[in-house]
Amino acid sequence: MSxxxxxxxxxxxxxxxxxxxxxxxxxxxxxxxxxxxxxxxxILFLVGAAIPIGYALVISLQKAPTLxxxxxxxxxxxxxxxxxxxxxxxSTFVNIFTVLIVWLPIMLIGIVGLALLIHASRGRFAASMxxxxxIPGALAGIANFVLWVYLIDPVQSPIAFLWQxxxxxxxxxVITPGNMPFIITGMLFFQGVGTWIVVVNGGLNGISDDxxxxxxxxxxxxxQVAWQxxxxxxxxxxxxxxxxxxxxxxxxxxxxxxxxxxxSGSVVNEWAPTQLAYAFxxxxxxxxxxxxxxIILLLITLAIGMIIVTRSxxxxxxxxxxxxxxx
Amino acid sequence: MSRSGLxxxxxxxxxxxxGRLARIIVxxxxxxxxxxxxxxxxxxxxxxxxxxxxxxxxxxxxxxxxWDNAVxxxxxxxxxxxxxxxxxxxxxxxSVIVSVGGAALALIAALPAGYAFARLRFRFRKTFLFATLLxxxxxxxxxxxxxxxxxxxxxxxxxxxxxxxxMAFFPFGVYLxxxxxxxxMPHELVEAARIDGLGEVKTFFLIGLPLSKQAIALVAxxxxxxxxxxxxxxxxxxxxxxxxxxxxxxxxxLIGASPLFNATVAAGLDVKLYLxxxxxxxxISMVPLLxxxxxxQRFLIRGQTVGxxxx
Numbered sequence: 001m002s003x004x005x006x007x008x009x010x011x012x013x014x015x016x017x018x019x020x021x022x023x024x025x026x027x028x029x030x031x032x033x034x035x036x037x038x039x040x041x042x043i044l045f046l047v048g049a050a051i052p053i054g055y056a057l058v059i060s061l062q063k064a065p066t067l068x069x070x071x072x073x074x075x076x077x078x079x080x081x082x083x084x085x086x087x088x089x090x091s092t093f094v095n096i097f098t099v100l101i102v103w104l105p106i107m108l109i110g111i112v113g114l115a116l117l118i119h120a121s122r123g124r125f126a127a128s129m130x131x132x133x134x135i136p137g138a139l140a141g142i143a144n145f146v147l148w149v150y151l152i153d154p155v156q157s158p159i160a161f162l163w164q165x166x167x168x169x170x171x172x173x174v175i176t177p178g179n180m181p182f183i184i185t186g187m188l189f190f191q192g193v194g195t196w197i198v199v200v201n202g203g204l205n206g207i208s209d210d211x212x213x214x215x216x217x218x219x220x221x222x223x224q225v226a227w228q229x230x231x232x233x234x235x236x237x238x239x240x241x242x243x244x245x246x247x248x249x250x251x252x253x254x255x256x257x258x259x260x261x262x263x264s265g266s267v268v269n270e271w272a273p274t275q276l277a278y279a280f281x282x283x284x285x286x287x288x289x290x291x292x293x294x295i296i297l298l299l300i301t302l303a304i305g306m307i308i309v310t311r312s313x314x315x316x317x318x319x320x321x322x323x324x325x326x327x
Numbered sequence: 328m329s330r331s332g333l334x335x336x337x338x339x340x341x342x343x344x345x346g347r348l349a350r351i352i353v354x355x356x357x358x359x360x361x362x363x364x365x366x367x368x369x370x371x372x373x374x375x376x377x378x379x380x381x382x383x384x385x386x387x388x389x390x391x392x393x394w395d396n397a398v399x400x401x402x403x404x405x406x407x408x409x410x411x412x413x414x415x416x417x418x419x420x421x422s423v424i425v426s427v428g429g430a431a432l433a434l435i436a437a438l439p440a441g442y443a444f445a446r447l448r449f450r451f452r453k454t455f456l457f458a459t460l461l462x463x464x465x466x467x468x469x470x471x472x473x474x475x476x477x478x479x480x481x482x483x484x485x486x487x488x489x490x491x492x493x494m495a496f497f498p499f500g501v502y503l504x505x506x507x508x509x510x511x512m513p514h515e516l517v518e519a520a521r522i523d524g525l526g527e528v529k530t531f532f533l534i535g536l537p538l539s540k541q542a543i544a545l546v547a548x549x550x551x552x553x554x555x556x557x558x559x560x561x562x563x564x565x566x567x568x569x570x571x572x573x574x575x576x577x578x579x580x581l582i583g584a585s586p587l588f589n590a591t592v593a594a595g596l597d598v599k600l601y602l603x604x605x606x607x608x609x610x611i612s613m614v615p616l617l618x619x620x621x622x623x624q625r626f627l628i629r630g631q632t633v634g635x636x637x638x
Binding site: 147274 | 362433461466471475575579
């Protein structure tokens, strides 16, 4: 531990020294050239992120126009009050939490367990297993959903016995509010676990052979190596996976939106926070409220994003430089 | 040198230990659980509704598969739409337009940006890079409603070009290019180019770009896949224009027109969209992704450590 701290300190000094030298020698041409090269991306950054966020902020501070008074104007925080006091607001977050409670532990155990198993295997067997776990990831989005329409069919599904066991004979009886967290967990696990196994595997492959050899010379068995050596070393990746998936949970849209469509009304229209924002925009045509709801979601995911970028230790110049040196 | 030897001994590949057996059983069981739904789903695309109802299609419906079923289902899918139908093909074409257009623009933006972040020093570099990383790790759907408000203010709802432009904002691609230039283009090369009197922009085009095959393949692949499977953005921007839908929200419309889920709508249609038809439409909608995957495969394997950092 102390060794890593020392390492990063020396590295920081070296980098700082280098960048001071470079700063002194920085020419105007370099800055100019950089911004020329960055122009297309900067424009897209403005159009795809900065302007929409700024504009949503402005809209969210306006009054919602009504039939009686179609004038909109500055309304202060009125639309935020409207959103938070909406009878559906808290329940959408409760729904997300119920999904996270079921899904996150299963997802993390699945990712870490399968990644460790693959890493303990070798050759063609390991490669083909990793490939098979990855296949469902290709069925992202709507394709995964239609696959699940088949899987939750109480008659045709290969897991129909499950649905019959809970006494469900129709889609409507499978897709109940109580089953939603479990169905969504199934969908997200199936679609996401393979990609994350590849990510965590990347972390495992970065562990130096010396460390593993040393553990084995000390007489550790495969289980002890996985649990006591590999797991602590891939903790940053596991943390990264956990946070990314929490952030993902807050913006769930497709799954509850489409489940609602095939449930004959047994689950509500505004089940997830993004669906509520969507309803404000498209059903109520209350753009200030839709903007306010988006800002709230944006702040939540922004906070999680900040933690990921600043705390996970997986990003930044130093890390990228290290990667370069390793190659 | 000793790794493989030691590991052999540790995991006991020379003898079948209980631990090794348990590991293999768990891995194979999970693999089977992953493969069965996919096999059943592909089989479904080649089955008929009457076969489904009869219940005699055998294990996973494999015995009920036939080419004729698929031909019939195809006629139902392509028959969907006003007049003679044809919406499905139109939606596929729209998806190609926005996905390829978005990926091409993303490439044009990401490569020079990644190069600038990796090899040039300028004011606000750290801030802009940080904002890019932040945008990369945040789920992109949180921005959809604000983007809808923006595009609505422009009066461009229902048109394809804003979708392609928004898709072109692909911070993950910038990050990939940044990592690529960090790892493959030494500082010394940039310095040498400077000493030779090349400007920064010229250095990128003459030295950086020719070294970027790998980055081009990765950015193009990930961007295309993200665009093709994007659902919320086209839903918000294109739902109002049936002709301009992409395939992802088009399939949603097919689901909504199925007698399984909306008897009233389905009763008014000439075509019948049951599970086999929906499955076939989905399988066909995946073909471009498969083609992209096969095309980019060798780059993906080589770039695994780079590509690995994003889910």
